[in-house]
Amino acid sequence: MSEHALLRVDGLTVGFSTEQGPVRVVEDVSFELKAGHTLGLVGESGCGKSVTAQTIMRLLPSPPSRIDAGRILFDGKDLAAATQREMQKIRGDRIGMVFQEPMTSLNPTLRIGEQIAEPLMLHRGLRRAEADEQVIGVLKQVGIGNAERRLLQYPHELSGGLRQRVMIAMAIICKPKLLIADEPTTALDVTIQAQIMELLKALQKELGLAVLLITHDLGMVAEMCETIAVMYAGRIVETGRTVDVFANPHHPYTYGLLTSSPRRARKGERLPSIPGLVPPPGARGQGCSFAARCPNVLERCRVDAPPLIALGKDAAACWNPVP
């Protein structure tokens, strides 16, 4: 059972129609996540990580977005082919979601208690009053003290950290198998980030959740995720066990990201940096999208996009990898 993938994304390709014509944002992305495991999908802005997550949940309006190819197998069912009605039954029930900005994801006109109860009413057919006991239970589970009083408050009365805890409570109240967390701590202060990260780690263990973490923060992946997939310009460029990828990154982009962090650099020394800019979708050209910034670039890289190739203990999409 544990070997069976809970989520398998296979060749996912997502495009958007724009005034300038169709643009590919996610290109041939594949990964799998086993029940109870954790995967970090990392990359910088515009790499396609959030589009990938939102496509898995089918949250992107279509048009303009479109799944051009690929499958999203969740517990054996292809979400890429699911109707919105089917998706509504899955979202918030078997897949919980947490987003970066709790203030924009919570309804400002509804009390906290109502919002947390909503998934239970929607998916379990409970009446509001019947849900209370579970709502109070889940608030305690996410570390919100004084639960009875909090139920009656509105989102604006809560701090950013508490709002994120409320989001997490809503996400787990139906006991999902999969939690998709998209930059869950990015909008929070440092000390609150640490609280939320510890909470997610604890819940993951306690509930046996599979977690797909979308983040730009390599430190968070290092602490939370067993496996990592690094995205660049719409593609996964490297993937493997987190310990292996961090110990020996093979893709020059992963290597650059890891070494350019001031956390690793010595004080006063120049930071190793990746020159240039991420090419926007539509200007990625043929060949490897990283070629223009890559210190290891070969002639072949400019014409021929490399597939993911097994290298040492992980896999990287590179013709001239870091040894």
Next chain:
Amino acid sequence: MTPLLEARGLSKFFPARDGKGLVRAVNDVSLSLAEGETLGIVGESGCGKSTLARMLMRLIEPSGGKVLFQGEDLLSLSRAAMRQKRRDIQIVFQDPYASLDPRMNIAQIIAEPLDIHGIGSTAERAAKVKDLIALVGLDPASATRYPHEFSGGQRQRIGIARAIALEPRLVVLDEPVSALDVSIQSQILNLLDDLKLRLRLSYVFISHDLSVVQHVSDRVAVMYLGRIVEEGPADAVLGAPKHPYTQALISAIPEIDPTRRKTHVLLPGDPPNPEDVPPGCAFNPRCLIAQDICRRDEPPLRSSGASRARCHFVDEA
């Protein structure tokens, strides 16, 4: 030697929203910056770091205290004299999207301070703008393009070029890399480092990101609820923090090495509302070692080793 910049007992109080009481956004802050140094100011949202930065260059008028620049009291200057003084003190903001005029092209944006201060002939200004564009690593062909055509990192280069156009002595950097991706962050940090050496600048570097502050700063001041709670040489403050809050901030940084299991010191609760600062040490409700005295008396900044920390138990923490 006279410090380049000195703040003495600097405060900014705003009336509270309820009309009663005061919000002490910055409360009795003293610090100094030597020529050629970088002073890092760290703290979480609402700690007063940005208000402090703006007071240092009198973009916000302090409620009390002094700002001395090269020994001269900035608060005693007339508006006209202060405007002249701003040639020497410039600021770079976090959000390059919001701080560049979208209707001006890059050359105009960078030339604006030169125009305002009437520096050089038209030809000299044009040459200077060209030099600045090259100096911050932008493509010379970009001079006639507009801010929206640039990425975040490039826009930050434009903001930096504009800030250094008047050859200031001091640049206040308010979260200059916080809006940028990691690979771009390091480019900008390196650029700031190069410029500092070439132009003999001094920096006040404001950030919530301790790893960035650690990398760039000679000295560091940690703020909490309008107060400096710890201050000293960067290596001392970040390497051997004395204040429990500084310790928790450092501990909160995720460990980038997955083979090392890190236990975070988790502070309970949220930073309190600046309108309602607890009595005694403002940090006491979240402090893991707070005693009765901490709830009663506000500790002064005490020396400990090379740093100073505002804690009753500074040598025991």
